[in-house]
Amino acid sequence: MINGIDIVSVWVLDQDSAKEFYTEKLGFELTNDIKLDNGMRWMTVRPPGSTKQEFVLMDPAHSMLDEETAAAVRALVAKGALSPGVMATSDCQGDYETLVERGVEFTQPPAERPYGVEAVLRDDSGNWFSFTQRKAWG
């Protein structure tokens, strides 16, 4: 039985800057930072309240992508077109206030939705995430 996603892939423009953003601003834990022989840097981070899910922060320029595709992906990330997923929070409003204080950018403040409370967050590269506190499953 398939029971979820263990690693979410996030394309970033600069891995050092992404590492700082995810660990220092969002409070994620760094779980791997390994330089592979082929030039790829395998860097994973884990949300503070998660026991198993991780994000892998990938640099398109040092990945399986060819040069032209990597340039296109970087442009899409920079212009804000990509969204790796929905971040789950147990306190959307409280976390929003904490994160804004730390300098995290949101394009939408928390708002009541039929399924919970939702804000929209940008990472330092340009990826956007829904930032949602879900209502209990009915």
Add this chain to the structure above:
Amino acid sequence: MGYQRADVGSLRMLRKARDRIDRDYREEIAIAALASGAGYSRAHFIRAFRAAYGETPGRYRTRRRVERARELLRSANLTVTEICHLVGFTSVGTFSARFSELTGMSPTRYRAEAAARGGPAPIPGCFALMWETGLPAPGVAEPGQDSTSGEAGRPAGGVASGA
């Protein structure tokens, strides 16, 4: 394709300007102020923004406001005039005209039809938002500020609620 012409640093500045429109859509921030914030002259900014996002910043802000209005019409117990001012329009006439142009019906009729359809569509509002304010379909021309094309294929006011 347009995005390959601009470098990552410029795209990033354009995106920050667009995020500011998203955040502060109610405010009448001068395009020149957005341009200088992004390091461009006004004319160059408008050209670069359009090359990256397929429409001018002014047009983008109008669509953003209309999209917010649609959500309020679906969910909030406010008059059309109140919603018009809440989303940043100063004249109800302009609001109705822009709304009708982008939605294909007046705000009043939109609200009536949404109510007839029942509750909100079961999809996150942010995804609906990204559809509404995302990139126009490839090849859709946006001649000037008054284009009415490019909206036909868009899921109107939410997605098919087949789920």
